[in-house]
Structures are given as C-alpha cells and as structure tokens.
Amino acid sequence: MGAETKADGGGGNPADPAEGADPRRWKALWVTLVAGFMSLLDVTIVAVALPSMQRDLHASAPAIQWVVSGYALAFALVLVTAGRVGDAIGRRRIFLLALTAFVVCSAAAGAAPSIELLVVARLAQGVAAGCLAPQNSALIQQMFRGAERGRAFGLFGATVGVSSAVGPVVGGLILKLADGPQGWRWIFYVNVPVGALALVLGLRLLPQLAPGRRERLDLPGVALLGSGVLAVMLPLVLAESRGVRRLWWLFLVGAALLAAFTRWERRVAAHGGQPLLDPELVTATRGYAAGAAIATLYFVGFSGVWLVFALYFQNGQGYSPLRSGLAVTPFALGSALAAVVAGRLVERLGRLLTVCGLTAVALGLGAAVLSLRLAPADLAVWLAAPALFVGGLGSGCVISPNVTMTLRDVPVRMAGAAGGALQTGQRLGGAVGTAALPGLFYLLLGAGAHDYRSAVAVAVGCGIVPVLGALALAVHDWLRDRRERRDPCPPEVSHSHGHPGQG
Numbered sequence: 001m002g003a004e005t006k007a008d009g010g011g012g013n014p015a016d017p018a019e020g021a022d023p024r025r026w027k028a029l030w031v032t033l034v035a036g037f038m039s040l041l042d043v044t045i046v047a048v049a050l051p052s053m054q055r056d057l058h059a060s061a062p063a064i065q066w067v068v069s070g071y072a073l074a075f076a077l078v079l080v081t082a083g084r085v086g087d088a089i090g091r092r093r094i095f096l097l098a099l100t101a102f103v104v105c106s107a108a109a110g111a112a113p114s115i116e117l118l119v120v121a122r123l124a125q126g127v128a129a130g131c132l133a134p135q136n137s138a139l140i141q142q143m144f145r146g147a148e149r150g151r152a153f154g155l156f157g158a159t160v161g162v163s164s165a166v167g168p169v170v171g172g173l174i175l176k177l178a179d180g181p182q183g184w185r186w187i188f189y190v191n192v193p194v195g196a197l198a199l200v201l202g203l204r205l206l207p208q209l210a211p212g213r214r215e216r217l218d219l220p221g222v223a224l225l226g227s228g229v230l231a232v233m234l235p236l237v238l239a240e241s242r243g244v245r246r247l248w249w250l251f252l253v254g255a256a257l258l259a260a261f262t263r264w265e266r267r268v269a270a271h272g273g274q275p276l277l278d279p280e281l282v283t284a285t286r287g288y289a290a291g292a293a294i295a296t297l298y299f300v301g302f303s304g305v306w307l308v309f310a311l312y313f314q315n316g317q318g319y320s321p322l323r324s325g326l327a328v329t330p331f332a333l334g335s336a337l338a339a340v341v342a343g344r345l346v347e348r349l350g351r352l353l354t355v356c357g358l359t360a361v362a363l364g365l366g367a368a369v370l371s372l373r374l375a376p377a378d379l380a381v382w383l384a385a386p387a388l389f390v391g392g393l394g395s396g397c398v399i400s401p402n403v404t405m406t407l408r409d410v411p412v413r414m415a416g417a418a419g420g421a422l423q424t425g426q427r428l429g430g431a432v433g434t435a436a437l438p439g440l441f442y443l444l445l446g447a448g449a450h451d452y453r454s455a456v457a458v459a460v461g462c463g464i465v466p467v468l469g470a471l472a473l474a475v476h477d478w479l480r481d482r483r484e485r486r487d488p489c490p491p492e493v494s495h496s497h498g499h500p501g502q503g
Contacts, residue, residue, distance in 0.1 A: 022143060027201075031205055032139050032206075034198045039129035042129065044163075046171065048175060049187050050068070058115075065237075074125075074127045076431070078130035079421070082420060091139050102128035133419075150404050153343055157401070158339030162335055170325075173325075175321060221268065229428070231253045281421070287405045287406055287408070292406060295470075296425035296426065296428060298361075301464060305365065309324075311456075315452070335393070337396065346404045351474055353401045365463070367390070369456065371384040372456055436462075437462060
C-alpha cells in the first residue's frame with residue numbers, strides 16, 4: 001500500500017517517536033495549524049460584522065443569516081467525505097487544493113457586490129474549509145508518533161479552542177481598524193495574505209507520503225450521510241428565522257437517513273468493500289466512540305455560551321463588539337495555555353485529564369454566571385474574568401486530550417475519515433448549542449421584562465448541562481480504564497495499540 005502503509009497503526013513506539021520521521025514535521029504542523037485556525041475562526045468572526053453587512057448590501061435578515069449559517073452548514077456536510085478522499089488520494093494534495101480554494105473564496109466574499117454573491121462565496125468557502133479540516137488531524141497522525149503525537153494534538157486542540165473563542169475579539173478588532181462603511185470586507189480579505197503564505201510554505205514543507213491503494217468512493221454512503229447531516233442541521237442553522245418550528249420534521253428524516261447510512265456501511269464492510277466510514281471505528285477502535293460522544297456533547301455547551309455572552313454584553317450592557325469579545329478573552333487565554341501543557345500530560349494521565357478539565361469548565365462557567373447574575377453590574381465582568389480563566393484552563397484540558405485519545409488508535413489509513421467524523425460531531429453539537437442557547441436567551445427576555453441578568457444566567461446554566469453529560473461519559477471511560485489496568489487481559493479490539501494512561 002505504499003509509504004503510508006508503513007505508517008499505519010495507532011500509537012507507534014513511544015520510546016522512539018521520531019524514528020523515520022520527517023525532520024521538518026514541526027514546521028509542517030504550524031502550516032496546518034494556521035490553515036485550521038483560519039477555517040475555524042471564520043465560523044464566529046463574521047458574526048460581529050453582520051449588522052454592517054446587512055446595511056451596506058441592503059440585505060434582509062433571513063438572507064444575512066446565511067452568511068454565517070451557510071458556511072457552517074457547508075463545512076459540516078463535506079467533512080467525512082473529504083477526509084475519506086484524503087485517505088485515498090493523498091492528504092497533502094487535498095490540503096493544498098482546499099487551501100487554495102479557501103483563499104480564492106475569501107477574496108470573492110470580500111469583493112461581493114450583493115448579498116446573493118456573498119452567500120454563494122460563503123457556501124463555497126465552507127466547502128473548502130470542510131475539506132481542509134480533516135486533513136489537519138490526519139496529517140498529525142501521519143507525521144507524528146508516540147508522545148510527539150500527544151504534543152502535536154495539544155497544539156491542534158489549542159487551535160480549535162482558541163479559534164472558537166477569539167472570533168468575536170478578532171472580528172471586533174478588524175472592524176475597529178478598518179473603520180468605514182466597507183470595513184466588514186476586511187473580515188474576509190485578511191485570510192488572503194495569511195492563506196497565500198501558508199500555501200507557499202505548505203508546498204515546501206508538507207510530506208509527500210504515498211496514499212494507500214486506490215479504492216472506489218462509497219457514493220451511496222456519501223449521499224446518505226450528506227443528506228442526513230443536511231436534514232439535521234438545516235432547521236438548526238435557520239433557527240433565528242423559526243427554522244426549528246417550521247422544519248422540525250427534518251429531524252425525523254435526518255435520523256432515518258443516518259440510520260440507513262449506518263446499515264449501508266455495515267453491509268459494505270461485511271461484503272469486503274471500503275465503506276465511507278468504517279464501522280470498526282466505533283465498534284473496534286479503542287476510545288473512538290467515547291471520545292466522539294464526549295466531543296459532541298461538549299461542543300453543544302461550548303459553542304452556544306459564547307453567543308449568549310455576546311448578546312448579553314452587547315445588547316444588555318451596551319458593550320461594543322470589541323469590548324464584548326475582550327470580556328470573554330480570559331477563557332481563550334486559559335484554553336490556549338492549558339492545551340499546550342495538556343498535550344504533554346495526556347500520555348501520563350489519560351482520561352483523568354479530561355475528567356478534571358470538564359469539571360473545571362463546569363465550575364468556571366457556573367461561577368461566571370453567578371457573578372453576572374448577583375454582583376453589581378459595574379463589577380460583574382471583573383469578577384467573572386477569573387472564573388472564565390479557570391473554565392478556559394479546563395477547556396484546554398478537554399479538547400486537545402480528547403482529540404488525542406479519540407484518534408490515537410485509529411489506523412493511519414482511516415485517519416482522514418475518522419477525523420472528519422469527529423469534527424462532524426463537533427459541528428452538529430455546535431449547531432445545536434448555537435441554535436438552542438441564544439433561542440432560550442431570547443425566550444427568557446420576552447418572558448421576563450428584559451431581565452438580561454436572569455436570561456444570561458439561565459441560558460449559560462443550560463449550556464453547562466451538556467458539559468456535565470460529557471463529564472459523566474468521561475468518568476465512565478476513566479473508570480473502565482482503571483478496571484482494565486487492574487485486570488489486564490488480551491485486547492478484544494483489532495486496532496488497540498495502547499491507551500493514554502496505561503503506563
């Protein structure tokens with residue numbers, strides 16, 4: 001199967017992680033992280049510029065909503081398929097093509113003369129971002145082994161966490177620097193020089209390992225999965241225009257299509273074919289099912305609370321977009337600091353690190369909410385800052401270690417599809433959170449005579465609930481690992497090559 005087959009497997013040799021490794025792998029990692037940061041940042045950075053876009057382009061509220069929701073929808077739709085294509089024909093090739101498309105679409109979005117062309121450019125940009133994302137995690141598995149892989153995923157996790165949290169800050173800063181009626185266009189133009197530099201460096205630094213043997217793409221699987229994800233996400237991304245109420249029946253259609261996708265993939269695998277998403281990832285790859293479920297639940301709360309905070313600070317407290325973003329910056333700082341350190345600790349602590357991280361997130365967000373609800377308004381944001389920093393430290397111990405433990409035992413030949421499926425779960429969780437929590441916030445405002453402090457407390461409090469659900473799953477997985485260490489037995493899974501926390 002070529003050079004990549006040699007790299008196949010999960011954990012590699014921790015004692016000699018760099019054996020046969022590309023000496024430029026760390027520089028290549030930074031190229032993929034910059035590209036990943038841009039694509040994830042564009043999920044949230046645009047939100048602060050929507051009012052000026054709507055005004056300059058004379059757009060309706062439903063049309064301007066598609067600038068954000070269309071990108072998120074297109075992003076999620078292609079993740080698994082793009083990961084599988086990268087596995088089959090080469091991650092470097094797909095990464096460079098997708099990065100080129102992302103830069104071109106960013107320029108087109110910035111130059112769009114009408115709302116219709118802006119939405120089209122954003123949809124295409126979302127497809128390009130969805131093709132980029134699974135190549136990032138797959139290239140990490142391709143380039144790194146052993147303890148180095150944990151450190152690389154630590155940086156990857158920091159990128160995911162920080163890009164999601166700092167979007168409003170970066171967007172507000174760009175709007176302040178590019179002051180004027182057309183300043184919003186620099187939200188998109190800023191990607192062009194950064195992306196072009198990453199493209200040049202990617203051509204020089206990314207490894208040219210041969211892909212596996214060429215296989216026919218599972219087109220029925222692509223159609224079933226894409227249709228199922230579309231049906232589930234469409235009502236959520238249209239939530240602000242009453243999409244959930246009007247299109248609730250699509251949830252049932254989506255569930256049926258995803259069930260059919262699961263049955264089809266099992267059938268393809270049973271007949272010796274190559275499924276789009278191998279069922280063994282869930283049934284026979286240690287840590288994958290638990291990690292994917294933890295990530296999905298965590299992103300329900302993690303993604304939704306930032307929109308609620310933005311609505312509270314901007315509408316309830318009269319903050320500017322930049323000041324609103326700065327108010328939650330302690331979380332982003334804590335997440336970045338902890339994620340890098342957690343990447344080094346995951347081999348030693350394993351799932352316990354995720355348990356501690358989720359506990360800190362729940363406690364930090366809870367304390368921040370109490371500060372905003374009970375403290376005097378002029379002091380509340382300052383009292384909430386340390387709590388948000390603690391929550392950020394916890395988040396840094398959740399995202400990157402969970403990615404490491406979810407993907408470390410996935411064979412490299414499946415790395416793209418596995419990473420795409422993991423991120424699809426995150427995007428679905430994020431869509432649920434960003435639809436449900438702001439919706440609840442507005443509902444409480446309507447019922448409580450514009451009591452913003454009560455609304456933010458209840459909405460963020462509900463966002464903590466899925467975090468606690470992820471914590472329960474992490475505790476269960478951690479206790480299972482402890483039992484297995486006390487009573488070691490031959491592995492029952494075909495892809496088990498060790499596990500974090502098993503010394």
